[in-house]
Amino acid sequence: xxxxxxxxxxxxxxxxxxxxxxxxxxxxxxxxxxxxxxxxxxxxxxxxxxxxxxxxxxxxxxxxxxxxxxxxxxxxxxxxxxxxxxxxxxxxxxxxxxxxxxxxxxxxxxxxxxxxxxxxxxxxxxxxxxxxxxxxxxxxxxxxxxxx
Amino acid sequence: xxxxxxxxxxxxxxxxxxxxxxxxxxxxxxxxxxxxxxxxxxxxxxxxxxxxxxxxxxxxxxxxxxxxxxxxxxxxxxxxxxxxxxxxxxxxxxxxxxxxxxxxxxxxxxxxxxxxxxxxxxxxxxxxxxxxxxxxxxxxxxxxxxxxxxxxxxxxxxxxxxxxxxxxx
Numbered sequence: 001x002x003x004x005x006x007x008x009x010x011x012x013x014x015x016x017x018x019x020x021x022x023x024x025x026x027x028x029x030x031x032x033x034x035x036x037x038x039x040x041x042x043x044x045x046x047x048x049x050x051x052x053x054x055x056x057x058x059x060x061x062x063x064x065x066x067x068x069x070x071x072x073x074x075x076x077x078x079x080x081x082x083x084x085x086x087x088x089x090x091x092x093x094x095x096x097x098x099x100x101x102x103x104x105x106x107x108x109x110x111x112x113x114x115x116x117x118x119x120x121x122x123x124x125x126x127x128x129x130x131x132x133x134x135x136x137x138x139x140x141x142x143x144x145x146x147x148x
Numbered sequence: 149x150x151x152x153x154x155x156x157x158x159x160x161x162x163x164x165x166x167x168x169x170x171x172x173x174x175x176x177x178x179x180x181x182x183x184x185x186x187x188x189x190x191x192x193x194x195x196x197x198x199x200x201x202x203x204x205x206x207x208x209x210x211x212x213x214x215x216x217x218x219x220x221x222x223x224x225x226x227x228x229x230x231x232x233x234x235x236x237x238x239x240x241x242x243x244x245x246x247x248x249x250x251x252x253x254x255x256x257x258x259x260x261x262x263x264x265x266x267x268x269x270x271x272x273x274x275x276x277x278x279x280x281x282x283x284x285x286x287x288x289x290x291x292x293x294x295x296x297x298x299x300x301x302x303x304x305x306x307x308x309x310x311x312x313x314x315x316x317x
Contacts, residue, residue, distance in 0.1 A: 016206075017203070017204055017205075017206070017212065018200055018201050018202070018203040018204075018206065018212070019201060019202055019203060019204050019211075019212035019214060019215050020204075020212070020214075021201070022180075022201040022202075023214075043176060044176050044177065044179075044180040045176070045177050045180065046175070046176040046177060047175060047176075047177050048175075048255070049174045049175060049176065049249055049250075050250075050254075054177075055175070055177035055218065055221075055222075056221055056258045056261065057177065057181070057214070057217055057218025057219070057221045057222060058177060058214075058218065060214055060217035060218060060221065060261065060263075061212065061213075061214020061215065061217065061218055062214070063214075064212070064213040064214040064217060065204075065212075065214060068213075082205075082210075082213070082265065082268065083213040083263075083265050084264075084265060085262065085263060085264050085265065086213065086217065086262070086263050086265075087260060087261070087262040087263075088217075088260060088261050088262075089259070089260045090257070090258050090259060090260065090261075093257075
């Protein structure tokens, strides 16, 4: 399987997750513990009707998906992963009408835990909209398990 | 000593339900997620009505962590906002009957939110209750617990900090 095949399968896998699909997430980049996922502005995601700013929960969902993708793309290649905890800092409201892009990095991995940090941006790439740190479980393939 | 006759119960309920409806009804994301609220007095229970689009792992299947996070954050912010509104409504400074999403006072803004995933969310309804642990002039701290079948077996909990809206005076 070539690198391109892997990337295509990963993209299809992530874009087929029902909730990610509902938020129209798109995998832009993935590999070596780094993932970039974006989603378009949509009126259904608005959290503050007076300003048209997207709900924090939608940004959380983007960060969570992107964090999980970063873990799955790590060189140690876990077969599965679930979020243990995720903290998001909201630094400023995302500008209404603009696409939101998250970039996550899995910066450390043990046999059982993956550590991730992420940032989200709108069209202004110099000022993040939000930042996140999270830990994820690392599911190893069955035959890799240490026997008692 | 005479005290004023208590208000008819249906008026009290109507006023509180109108305030809650104005608060929740104006937010597109709450409708998109399929979140509704049950009210008993001032106690709110958020309900995440199950839908296939909330799934994050189709193999298990399990709710998406982002759907869970969205649900908890919504429960926290509505609880905090409803508490702020409650005081204004009960002391008569706000007229609940004329409240609409457009005339609602400004709402608190999330500063940070930390979600703790305790077990995977099953493909069925979920419930959440939030507790405002501290509500100051500028900042508030809110804790939320979410469960599905069994109230004692939480599947997620979260803590968030919120910036309070500027108040006149």
